[in-house]
Amino acid sequence: MKLYSCWQSLASFRVRIALNLKGIAYELVAVDLDRRQQFDGAYAALNPQMALPALVLDDGTVLTQSLAILDYLDEACPTPALLPADAKGRARVRALAAMIACDVHPLTTPRVQRYLTEVLHVDDAARGAWLRHWAAETLTAFEAQVAGHPSTGRFAHGDAPTMADICLVGHAVFAVNKGLDLASAPTVKRIFEAAMALPAFAQAHPLAQPDTPEPLRRNS
Amino acid sequence: MKLYSCWQSLASFRVRIALNLKGIAYELVAVDLDRRQQFDGAYAALNPQMALPALVLDDGTVLTQSLAILDYLDEACPTPALLPADAKGRARVRALAAMIACDVHPLTTPRVQRYLTEVLHVDDAARGAWLRHWAAETLTAFEAQVAGHPSTGRFAHGDAPTMADICLVGHAVFAVNKGLDLASAPTVKRIFEAAMALPAFAQAHPLAQPDTPEPLRRNS
Numbered sequence: 001m002k003l004y005s006c007w008q009s010l011a012s013f014r015v016r017i018a019l020n021l022k023g024i025a026y027e028l029v030a031v032d033l034d035r036r037q038q039f040d041g042a043y044a045a046l047n048p049q050m051a052l053p054a055l056v057l058d059d060g061t062v063l064t065q066s067l068a069i070l071d072y073l074d075e076a077c078p079t080p081a082l083l084p085a086d087a088k089g090r091a092r093v094r095a096l097a098a099m100i101a102c103d104v105h106p107l108t109t110p111r112v113q114r115y116l117t118e119v120l121h122v123d124d125a126a127r128g129a130w131l132r133h134w135a136a137e138t139l140t141a142f143e144a145q146v147a148g149h150p151s152t153g154r155f156a157h158g159d160a161p162t163m164a165d166i167c168l169v170g171h172a173v174f175a176v177n178k179g180l181d182l183a184s185a186p187t188v189k190r191i192f193e194a195a196m197a198l199p200a201f202a203q204a205h206p207l208a209q210p211d212t213p214e215p216l217r218r219n220s
Numbered sequence: 221m222k223l224y225s226c227w228q229s230l231a232s233f234r235v236r237i238a239l240n241l242k243g244i245a246y247e248l249v250a251v252d253l254d255r256r257q258q259f260d261g262a263y264a265a266l267n268p269q270m271a272l273p274a275l276v277l278d279d280g281t282v283l284t285q286s287l288a289i290l291d292y293l294d295e296a297c298p299t300p301a302l303l304p305a306d307a308k309g310r311a312r313v314r315a316l317a318a319m320i321a322c323d324v325h326p327l328t329t330p331r332v333q334r335y336l337t338e339v340l341h342v343d344d345a346a347r348g349a350w351l352r353h354w355a356a357e358t359l360t361a362f363e364a365q366v367a368g369h370p371s372t373g374r375f376a377h378g379d380a381p382t383m384a385d386i387c388l389v390g391h392a393v394f395a396v397n398k399g400l401d402l403a404s405a406p407t408v409k410r411i412f413e414a415a416m417a418l419p420a421f422a423q424a425h426p427l428a429q430p431d432t433p434e435p436l437r438r439n440s
Contacts, residue, residue: 048364049319061308067287067322068314075307087295088281094288099269101318102287106326115353120342133335144268 002027004043004054007209009033010105010170011066012053016204017166018070022077026055030211033110051109067101070163082163093157096145096164100171104138107131108174128178135175136184142168143185152187154194165195173206222247224263224274227429229253230325230390231286232273236424237386238290242297246275250431253330271329287321290383302383313377316365316384320391324358327351328394348398355395356404362388363405372407374414385415393426 003019003026005012019026031037031052038050047054047064055063055072063069074082083090106112108131116122116130146152156164172182172192182189195201202208207218223239223246225232239246251257251272258270267274267284275283275292283289294302303310326332328351336342336350366372376384392402392412402409415421422428427438 049323049361051323057308063308063311063315065315065318065322067318068311071314072307072311075310087292088277088283090295091283091288091292094291095283095285098285098287098321102285102322102326103269103271104326106322106324107332111357112327115350116340119353120336120340120346120350122340126340130335130340133339137331141269 001058002029002056004029004031004046004052004056005209005211006031006033006038006052007206007212009052010174010206011051011101013170013173013204013206014066014101014166015053015055015069015073016209017169017201018073018082020200020204021080021082021161021198022073024073024077028210030209032211067097067163070097070166074163080160082161082166084157084162089151089157092151093162093164096142096156097162097167099138099142099145100167103141104134104171107134131174132178132180135171135178135180138171139175139180139182139185139188142171143188146191147187152191154191156191161195161198161201165191165201168192169195169201221278222249222276224249224251224266224272224276225429225431226251226253226258226272227426227432229272230394230426231271231321233390233393233424233426234286234321234386235273235275235289235293236429237389237421238293238302240420240424241300241302241381241418242293244293244297248430250429252431287317287383290317290386294383300380302381302386304377304382309371309377312371313382313384316362316376317382317387319358319362319365320387323361324354324391327354351394352398352400355391355398355400358391359395359400359402359405359408362391363408366411367407372411374411376411381415381418381421385411385421388412389415389421 003015005028031043038052044050046062053066055069063072070082083093116127146156151157153159155161156168169192207216223235225248251263258272264270266282273286275289283292290302303313336347366376371377373379375381376388389412427436
C-alpha cells in the first residue's frame with residue numbers, strides 16, 4: 001500500500017506509527033505541505049478534501065482521515081491490537097484519541113494558521129500564542145484524564161500502546177515544538193517517553209522521515 | 221443511562237440521534253452552555269475536559285467524546301447498525317464522520333469563538349465570517365466525497381443512516397443557521413432532508429429539546 005504523508009503532518013505520523021506497529025510494509029509518497037502540494041491536481045483527485053494522510057490500498061481503494069485509517073488497519077490486521085478488548089476500554093481509548101484528533105489538532109493545521117494570518121491579520125506572536133494556548137489546554141485536559149486513572153498503565157490505557165498513545169505522541173511533539181514543558185503534565189510526559197522508546201513510534205517520528213529536510217533529519 | 225446534553229451542542233445532537241435510532245431510553249440532564257455550566261464543579265468532576273456530551277452508564281461509567289460514544293453504543297446495542305458491514309465501508313463512513321467531527325466542528329465551538337473575541341479581539345462580523353468560511357469549506361468537501369460516489373445511497377453510505385449522517389445533519393443545521401444555502405451542495409441537502417425525515421433524527425433536533433428556550437422550541 002501507499003501512504004501519502006508529510007513529515008510535518010501529525011495526522012500522517014499517527015498512520016505511520018500504526019503501520020509500523022502492525023508490521024505492514026508501505027511505500028511512502030511525500031506530499032510537501034510547505035509547497036502546498038496537497039492542492040495539486042494529482043493529490044486532489046485522490047483526496048478531494050486535499051488533506052493528509054491518504055492510504056491507498058493495493059486494490060486502489062483510497063482511505064482518508066487518520067482515525068478512520070487506524071480503525072481500518074486494526075480491523076484488517078488485528079495484531080497487535082490498537083484498542084483494548086473490552087467495550088468500555090475501547091470507549092476510553094477512543095475518547096482519549098478524540099481529545100487530540102478532534103479537539104486540538106484541527107485548530108493547529110496549516111489551513112487554520114493561514115486563515116489567522118491572511119484573513120484575520122493575526123501577527124506571528126499572536127498566532128504562536130494561539131497554538132500554545134490550545135496545546136496547553138489539551139495537555140492539562142489529557143493529564144486530568146490519565147493521572148491516577150485505574151486503567152492508565154505504562155501507556156494511556158494499560159501496558160500496550162493504543163490509538164490513544166498514537167494520537168498523544170503527535171500532540172506532545174507539537175507542544176514541545178511550540179515551547180511547552182511537558183513537566184506540567186507528568187503522566188503525559190511519562191507515557192510519551194515510553195511510547196517514543198518503541199521503534200514503531202521512533203521510526204515514525206516527523207524528524208526521521210525521508211522527506212524531513214536534511215538539516216533537521218535525525219536517525220530514529 | 222443519563223445524557224449530559226445541551227440543545228446548542230452539535231456533539232450532543234449526535235448522541236441523541238444514536239440513542240433514538242437504537243431505541244435506548246435515557247434521562248437528559250441539561251447543561252447550559254450559555255451560563256457556562258460545563259465549568260461548574262459538578263460537571264467538571266464528571267468530565268474534567270468540561271465539554272459536552274457525557275453519557276453516564278447505569279454502572280456509573282462516564283463516557284465522553286461523541287464519536288467514542290457512538291462507537292460504544294454501536295457495540296453495546298448493534299441493531300440498527302451505525303456502521304456498514306464491510307471494513308472498507310466502515311472506513312468510508314468513519315472518514316465522512318471525521319470530516320465533520322474533526323475538521324470543522326472544533327473550529328466553531330464556544331471556547332474557540334470566545335478566544336477569537338476575547339483574545340484576538342475579532343469583531344462579530346469577522347467571527348461570523350470565520351464560522352461561515354469553515355462551514356462552507358466542509359460542505360464543499362463533503363459534497364465532493366458523496367456526489368456520484370457508488371456507495372452513496374439514500375444516505376451518505378447506502379440506504380440506512382450511519383455515523384456519517386449523524387455527524388452531517390448537525391453540520392447542515394449549523395451551516396443553515398449561519399446563513400449558508402445547502403443548494404450549493406445538493407447531495408448533502410438531499411441526504412440531510414432524508415435523515416431529518418426520520419423521527420430518530422427529528423426528535424433529536426436542537427430546537428426540539430427540553431432545554432431549548434421556549435421562543436425557539438418547536439415540536440419534532
